Amino acid sequence: MDKRIKWGIIGVIGIGLAVLGIRTFTPRENEDLSEAERSLPRESTSSKALNVNAKIIKPHLLTEELFVTGRLVPDEEVNLSFETSGKIIDINFQEGTFVTEGQLLAKVNDSQLQAQLKRLEAQMPLAEDRVFRQNALLQRDAVSKEAYEQVKTELATLHADIENVRASIDMTELRAPFDGIIGLRQVSVGAYASPTTVIAKLTKITPLKVEFDVPERYAHQIKKGTNLSFEIEGHLDSFNSTVYATESRIDDETHTLTVRALYPNEGGSLLPGHYANIQLKQQEIADAIAIPSEAIVPEMGKNKVFIYRSGVAQPVDVEIGIRTDAEVQILRGLAAGDTILTSGTLQLRQDMPVIIDKID
Structure with a gap:
């Protein structure tokens, strides 16, 4: 091969390698990075309106209003039980019904007490006759004053014994202490009852009390006569009530004042035990x-x-x-x-x- 051609080929290859090396080691722009940078938001020179x-x-x-949660409590409520012990011989009420004050609800056996009463009452005529005769004799100075006083004392003692037996008989009778709804009975006829045996629960629901607590900062604003309204779950209407009493002091632990309001509950539509959402109007500013x-x-x-x-x-x-x-x-x-x-x-x-x- 001609030397000139040979050196020409070598020269072309050398130039090619030189160009490739320069291109390889020359810094170039990162196209991916540039694209990401171009996608970043540019801060506007002017503030954007909001x-x-x-x-x-x-x-x-x-109107300043205070919202608290309270509860409905009965006006009166008591667990009914006998004052004495004995076997129950009669139950005279129907569960869940209205009973009146003084109504006989149940009775325990009093046969022994009735016998004692009859015996004492049988002695009354003779005791009274003795006092009459002794008084007549005393008027004629036929007996001493002491003898007359003795028979009078015996008559008074007999009266006291009779009253004592009658009181014991009364204790064998369970009577309603107030008007109300009597609940479910817990005993049956023939059961032995003692003063600790609960016969049933008696609840007075007309009126009802609305009891709730207010933070101490509102204590001075809640007074007798303060009006409020409350709502009960399951009832669409709200109910109006009036505060009738407050506790005598702030609770040391909760720092709240207990308040009670009275709701007439005519017809007994509401039952005690409900939670009440209470709204109190504190003051109005025109x-x-x-x-x-x-x-x-x-x-x-x-x-x-x-x-x-x-x-x-x-x-x-x-x-x-x-x-x-x-x-x-x-x-x-x-x-x-x-x-x-x-x-x-x-x-x-x-x-x-x-x-x-x-x-x-």
Whole structure:
């Protein structure tokens, strides 16, 4: 082969290798990385306006209400039992029915006491005759004063014995201490009863008591005559009641005051044992400046509200008063006619542009 051709081929190969080496070691742009960088959002040079809701302040009646949970308790309730021991010989009530005060409900055997009573009553005529005869003799000085006093004492003792037996007989009778509904009986005829044996439960449900506890900060506001309303699960209507008494002191452990109200419960439609959702009206403020609770922004121990001025948000420090479920009273910082921002409050900053989507 011609030397010139040979060296020419070698030269071309050398140039090719040189170009390949330079391309390999020359830094190049990472196309994947560049694409990712191009996809990142660029910060706008101008602030973006925040879409918010707003409300124009209008003075209105604000009612402070307290919501607590209570329970319905009977006006009176007692476990019925005999005052003496004996075998039950009669039960005179039907379970779950209304009974009246003094009605005979049950009785234990009193045959021995009845026999004692008859024996003592049989002695009465003779004892009374002795006193009569001794008195007549005393008038004629035929007997001593002491003899007359002796027969009088015997008659008085006989009277006392009779009353004692009659009292024992009364103890064998179980009578209703008040009007009410008698519950399920726990014994049967023939059972032996003692003073610890519960025969049934008697409950007075007309009226009913509404018992509940209020935090100590409200204790001075709850007084006799305070009106309230309550709701019972399963009933669509609410019921009105009036406080008639409060406990004499604050509970040391719960720091609450126990309160009782009275509900007439005419017809006995409600039963004791129900839980009651109670609503108490504390005070009413006319022409109050009140705003939605969500408009309040707590910050560094203070409360602030953002108001709308010339298209931007401006923070204002406020002093709050009473709270309800949905609103907060503003004592200082706002006035009627101010437009407050009620949404996006955590994103708002001073002089941030805002666009009002909805205004109340």
